[in-house]
Amino acid sequence: MLQRNHRNYEKSEIQTGQMGKYLGFGLLTNTGDDWLRQRRLIQPGFHRQRLQALTREMQAVIEEECARAAGEADFDLFKFTRQIAFGIIVRALFTNGFGERETRRLHTILDKLQAYVIYPIRLPFLRTPLRLTGIERRHLALARESRELVQRQITQRKACCTRDPAQSPDDLLQMLLDSRYEDTGEPMEDRQLIDEILILFAAGYETTANALAWTLWLLLKHPEELARLRTDADPDYLTQVIEESLRLYPPAWITDRVALGPDTAAGFTIDPGYTIGLFIYGIHHSPRYYAEPEVFRPARMHPDRKKERHPFSFLPxxxxxRLCIGNHFALLEMQLALRHLVDHYTVEGVGTLPEPVPKPYITLHQDRPLRVRLVEYL
Ligand code: HEM
Structure with a gap:
């Protein structure tokens, strides 16, 4: 479905309709030829080498947020990782264009939209009442406001870079503004540009924030792994910890596809129109692919061990x-954040922390707040 016969499948109305309605029709929610054209245009901006240019910005956000959190008596772990992930995507897109007030407003709007969009998806019978009670209208107004905030950035950037092209920063917005379609040589229209920017927020912020929160929780629970991260000179071990965390708690725990034509898979007949849920969490927890799948064991992500695995048994x-365009971005961000935290702080639970249970919203949340504090590691 994802690879060999991917042309026979499209994303469902949940992603292309319901999510698109509030978050715009960018890469994640787009389909068909239009998607391919956009993907070709945007892909080069996410190349691993290009992302190195963003490392400094990412590091600055991480240091600021950690210092701020360390100054608080205690705080909610997920709120902390959301601040980091949102700060990073803002800075990666707009370098220093967004002021603090605008950043806060956009953050609030996107949180509200992401929390809301699950209702018409999970409970389709609510769609009419949501419309009739004006709740849908209020959220559509929020979506419009987010578009206006982004439009202002685009207009400002275009004006500033027309005056002095040497001033154009090396960020994702500039990359999107500078890219040209292969066939026409034209740039993206503003409307499409806004869609793509909002989708990068939607796809890239909550996912990474959840991944960071789960990884920190795992390190809290496994002090021996934290100790190893501090002493092990092998930088790949951190990647193994991150990947094992993404296996146990994949933020994108499910995705879907609709069959366009007939197909067969694993002995099932798939008729056109069937919607198939690709249960990523289920694959990652299956004893068919992982011995003792519930155990946190970063060693199983060692590059040599990966070769023994079915290539599609690890699908974070x-x-x-349609592989995530932000995978290197997310890994870089997590590596930088965890390295900084591990080297400079210890995350401590306040009292005895309850064991969080995964809660499957659009991304995989923890079902309860975890109060923690950052203690400087000397
Ligand atoms: C740990 C963090 C992340 C996880 C687990 C994740 C997961 C995924 C998954 C599973 C998909 C494929 C969905 C499908 O095929 O139906 C996807 C697509 C996508 N992701 Fe990510 N993602 C993460 C971070 C990011 C970041 C940081 C960005 C951008 C800065 C991003 C942007 C996108 C976009 C634009 C798509 C759509 C790609 C396309 O269809 O062409 N993601 N992501």
């Missing part, structure tokens, strides 16, 4: 042509 970023 999906697979095939």
């Amino acid at each position: 970023f999906g697979g095939g042509p």
Whole structure:
């Protein structure tokens, strides 16, 4: 579905209709030829080498947020990781264009939209009451406001870079503004540009914030792994910890596809129109692919061990042509954040922390707040 016969499948109305309605029709929610054209345009901006240019911005956000959190008596773990992930995506897109007030407003709007969009998806019978009670209208107004905030950035950037092209920063917005379609040589229209920017927020912020929160929780629970991260000179071990966390708690725990034509898979007949849920969490927890799948064991993510695995048994970023465009971005961000935290702080639970249970919203949340504090590691 994702790779060999991907042309026979499209994303469902949940992603292309319901999510698109509030978050715009960018890469994640787009389909068909239009999606391919956009993907070709945007892909080069996410190349691993290009992302190195963003490392400094990411590091600055991480240091600021950690210092701020360390100054508080205690705080909610997920709120902390959301601040980091949102700060990073803002800075990666707009370098220093967004002021603090605008950043806060956009953050609030996107949180509200992401929390809301699950209702018409999970409970389709609520769609009419949501419309009739004006709740849908209020959220559509929030979506419009987010578009206006982004439009202002685009207008400002265009004006500033026309005056002095040497001033154009090396960020994602500039990359999107500078890219040209292969066939026409034209740039993206503003409307499409806003869609793509909002989708990068939607796809890239909550996912990474959840991944960071789960990884920190795992390190809290496994002090021996934290100790190893501090002493082990092998930088790949951190990647193994991150990947094992993404296996146990994949932020994108499910995705879907609708069959366009007939197909067969694993002995099932798939008729056109069937919607198939690709249960990423289920694959990651299956004893068919992982011995003792519930155990946190970073060693199983060692590059040598990966070769023994079915290539599609580890799908935190999906697979095939629609593989997450931000996978290197997310890994870089997590590596930088965890390295900084591990080297400079210890995350401590306040009292005895309850064991969080995964809660499957659009991304995989923890079902309860975890109060923690940052203690400087000397
Ligand atoms: C740990 C963090 C992340 C996880 C687990 C994750 C997961 C995924 C998955 C599973 C898909 C494929 C969905 C499907 O095929 O149906 C996807 C697509 C996508 N992701 Fe990510 N993602 C993460 C971070 C990011 C970041 C940081 C960005 C951007 C800065 C991003 C942007 C996107 C976009 C634009 C798509 C759509 C790609 C396309 O269809 O062409 N993601 N992501």
